[in-house]
Amino acid sequence: MSQTRSAQPPKYPFRAPEALVPPEEWADLRQTCPLAPVTFPSGDEAVLLTRYEDVRTALVDPRLTREGLARPDAARITAGDAEGIFSSPMAKTLNAEGHVRWRRMVGKWFTAKRMSALRPRMEEMTDRLVDTMIEQGAPADLVSHVAFPLPVYVICTMLGVPEGDRDLFKAWSDTFLNMTRYTREETDAAHREFAAYMSGLIAEKRAAPGDDLLSRLMDASDTEGEPMSEAGLAATGQALLLAGHETTAGFVATMTAHLLSDRSRWERLLEDRSLIRSAVEEVLRFDPNGSGFGMLRYAHEDVELADGTIPRGATVVCSMAAANRDERAWADADSMDLGRSPNPHLAFGAGPHSCLGQPLARTELQAVLSVLLRRLPGLEPAIDATKLRRQEGMLTTPLLEMPVTW
Structure with a gap:
């Protein structure tokens, strides 16, 4: 493993x-320490990967697993995360179902063909949300008016969950x-309430039963005719x-911010x-x-990567975002090319x-994006x-707000 200079x-x-600029450490670590020791808020140490080849290899290597994060x-x-955020009761339940089996049973409902069939409804809902935003007048927050309610509407509709x-x-x-705001007791309570x-x-x-994904999964079975368990259904939802x-x-929100900046x-x-x-891909x-x-x-064992060795027992952070800016993998990595192709990014x-x-x-x-371009061609950011x-303090870092005018 590469060594840091301190x-x-x-x-x-x-x-x-x-908000739209990468941390300064990325470029430095990619150049000088692609397998970098880092310290989590808990004080525990891990290994951070920032180069594209290393991250992609680590994500597909069977010796590096997500299930191992439950190990002591x-x-x-x-510090208060005794079992690990990625080892929640929900995650343990899904692991118990068997990852390959679970993906086979659920993944067929998320094919590109099925999603394409839903696109007219997505655009219709976006149009309605834009109508409401226009009625309330500019400036308006794109996060609260469009970015948050649309995905909630879509996934609630798919699963048959009351949007309310x-x-x-x-x-x-x-x-x-959240990594810092809530106590272990509050997190455990949230898991119990959601379950x-x-x-x-x-x-x-x-x-x-209704015409929704949860109802269909109740009748679904794997190749051996075994249905998903009740706990597995709840964890899947x-x-x-x-x-x-x-x-x-x-x-x-960030897509719109980048395109308008x-x-x-x-x-x-x-x-x-x-x-x-x-x-969208760019x-x-x-x-x-x-x-x-x-x-x-x-x-679970020593893993040799292109830029060094990950020792057995190490926890590894695969920074897909840092890898997606790797100059070794992308021409003009720090420039946005809307026509870039091919674009084998690691965002997912x-x-x-x-x-x-x-x-x-x-x-x-x-x-x-299609609806915003059609409905609001003069869309502009309302703040710099x-x-x-x-x-x-979150594992994900969405924009708090995205004020726009038109």
């Missing part, structure tokens, strides 16, 4: 100078993802609700709508905080644990990009 490993996560020698993100409960999901999500809510919803659907709104809402980007899309798909690559904290892995991870819902996220982002602020 005795005390730097504290992680790093602070960025601005795995690094904890926060979305404030509950937001509160639970913030508790699970109880989902178990109750599943019981209601067993009595009266929790995981999809959390993943289905939190990160996508953040991407919608340089007016030439927005103008280029107005002139050529065929670039929408590649523009924003996913370019955004310095899109993947938040990064993906954690536990090394890689390998067997890559984001199952990435077709959903991509379709939502394309739908939102240097004044945008992100959530702090």
